[in-house]
Amino acid sequence: MKFTKASPLKGEITIPGDKSISHRSVMFGSIAKGTTEISHFLSGADCLSTISCFQSMGVSIDIKGDSVIVEGKGLRGLKKPVDTLDCGNSGTTTRLISGILAAQNFDVTLTGDDSIQKRPMKRIMEPLSLMGAQITSIKDNGCAPLSISGKKLHGIHYTSQVASAQIKSSILLAGLYAEGETTVTEPYISRNHSEIMLKYFGADVKTEGTTACIAPPKELYGNKIKVPGDISSAAFFIAAGLMIPGSEILIRNTGINPTRDGILSVCRDMGANITLLNENTDSGEPTADILVKYSSLHGTTIEGSIIPRLIDELPMIAAMACFAEGETVIKDAAELKVKESNRIEVMVQNLTAMGADVTETEDGMIIRGGRPLHGVVIDSKLDHRIAMTFAVTGLCAEGETEILGADCVNISYPGFYKDLEKLGH
Numbered sequence: 001m002k003f004t005k006a007s008p009l010k011g012e013i014t015i016p017g018d019k020s021i022s023h024r025s026v027m028f029g030s031i032a033k034g035t036t037e038i039s040h041f042l043s044g045a046d047c048l049s050t051i052s053c054f055q056s057m058g059v060s061i062d063i064k065g066d067s068v069i070v071e072g073k074g075l076r077g078l079k080k081p082v083d084t085l086d087c088g089n090s091g092t093t094t095r096l097i098s099g100i101l102a103a104q105n106f107d108v109t110l111t112g113d114d115s116i117q118k119r120p121m122k123r124i125m126e127p128l129s130l131m132g133a134q135i136t137s138i139k140d141n142g143c144a145p146l147s148i149s150g151k152k153l154h155g156i157h158y159t160s161q162v163a164s165a166q167i168k169s170s171i172l173l174a175g176l177y178a179e180g181e182t183t184v185t186e187p188y189i190s191r192n193h194s195e196i197m198l199k200y201f202g203a204d205v206k207t208e209g210t211t212a213c214i215a216p217p218k219e220l221y222g223n224k225i226k227v228p229g230d231i232s233s234a235a236f237f238i239a240a241g242l243m244i245p246g247s248e249i250l251i252r253n254t255g256i257n258p259t260r261d262g263i264l265s266v267c268r269d270m271g272a273n274i275t276l277l278n279e280n281t282d283s284g285e286p287t288a289d290i291l292v293k294y295s296s297l298h299g300t301t302i303e304g305s306i307i308p309r310l311i312d313e314l315p316m317i318a319a320m321a322c323f324a325e326g327e328t329v330i331k332d333a334a335e336l337k338v339k340e341s342n343r344i345e346v347m348v349q350n351l352t353a354m355g356a357d358v359t360e361t362e363d364g365m366i367i368r369g370g371r372p373l374h375g376v377v378i379d380s381k382l383d384h385r386i387a388m389t390f391a392v393t394g395l396c397a398e399g400e401t402e403i404l405g406a407d408c409v410n411i412s413y414p415g416f417y418k419d420l421e422k423l424g425h
């Protein structure tokens with residue numbers, strides 16, 4: 001896929017459903033009693049991996065376009081799958097499902113693609129084991145494939161070293177089945193979609209500061225879920241609108257949960273003209289239309305508690321910082337190294353190849369903006385966020401930018417290139 005300098009992007013766009021909320025709607029719907037009707041579901045490859053895992057455990061899940069109907073089996077109704085569960089490219093599927101599987105009355109093996117088999121799983125194996133789970137890394141390298149034998153669990157109070165919604169959710173899901181209360185404290189608050197949806201499905205979840213606590217319910221009860229647009233996908237259009245002179249884009253019905261809206265704060269800190277319209281709430285999740293107008297940007301520092309609120313947007317923010325005046329510093333973002341690719345290394349290498357002034361640091365990068373960028377061939381490393389980041393960056397660079405492995409956008413945003421084209425590129 002090739003990109004050249006774009007004329008202004010103008011118009012309206014509706015972003016596909018939030019990936020985190022789509023995963024959870026299927027998982028929680030599967031272990032709830034009754035029917036869960038999901039609208040604006042994200043039919044990206046990651047969420048389809050979650051669907052296929054639960055279908056393999058006997059759950060009837062019907063997909064019609066972006067509407068999904070899950071016939072829940074109740075907390076104790078999953079069946080032992082015949083084969084190994086395949087989590088594909090999805091860290092969220094692997095880590096969250098492990099919390100549920102740890103408490104079932106069967107054994108199971110789960111794995112995923114080459115990237116998933118390199119991502120750290122000790123971070124969930126350790127707390128789940130403390131709860132009484134039997135979970136091992138088959139190659140003894142702390143990664144998938146994982147073997148899980150369902151056990152009787154007991155609640156713990158776990159203090160996580162990392163602010164990660166996947167760790168927190170995995171433990172809270174195991175906590176649904178554990179004897180006594182389960183509490184997770186993290187250094188900074190991470191996305192709280194599990195807490196919101198579990199409560200919406202009838203669970204007793206309490207949160208205070210960076211601590212979430214769950215007491216085991218008798219059952220969860222299925223409900224209607226309207227999935228908001230994914231702010232992590234909207235990020236590419238927010239950035240494109242700010243970076244391409246003359247652009248004006250209205251991004252409809254996007255999730256703006258305060259644990260996810262770090263990109264809006266950072267853009268505003270950089271001088272962006274962004275307005276929120278039609279603020280609303282869908283299934284307990286705040287939403288808004290986001291109006292973005294081209295703006296002249298300046299550098300900023302991104303560190304500490306805001307990092308988990310924009311973790312998946314950092315590649316796009318780093319590229320955007322190349323078009324801002326002055327220095328942008330990204331710190332406390334070592335988690336980027338253990339995503340689908342090492343996103344610090346990949347961003348620094350590719351931005352440097354395009355002519356940017358970027359320095360890699362241990363837990364982030366320093367970007368000195370203002371240099372013109374030129375197109376190069378970008379290896380996406382099959383990382384969807386990297387492919388989309390450089391598609392947008394290519395629209396602002398001199399010459400041609402070619403993305404290798406461009407189809408990997410299907411993981412989180414199957415219609416991405418078409419949507420970009422619709423706005424005038």
Ligand SMILES: O=C(O)C1=C[C@@H](OP(=O)(O)O)[C@@H](O)[C@H](O)C1
Nearest residue numbers: 020092163164165166167311312
């Ligand atoms: O819980 C979730 O849905 C997610 C949490 C984040 O991962 P970590 O919890 O590993 O930070 C994020 O990067 C991922 O895209 C989705």
Ligand SMILES: C=C(OP(=O)(O)O)C(=O)O
Nearest residue numbers: 089090091092312339385
């Ligand atoms: C890191 C991501 O997802 P996951 O951890 O679910 O693979 C992502 O979507 O950027």
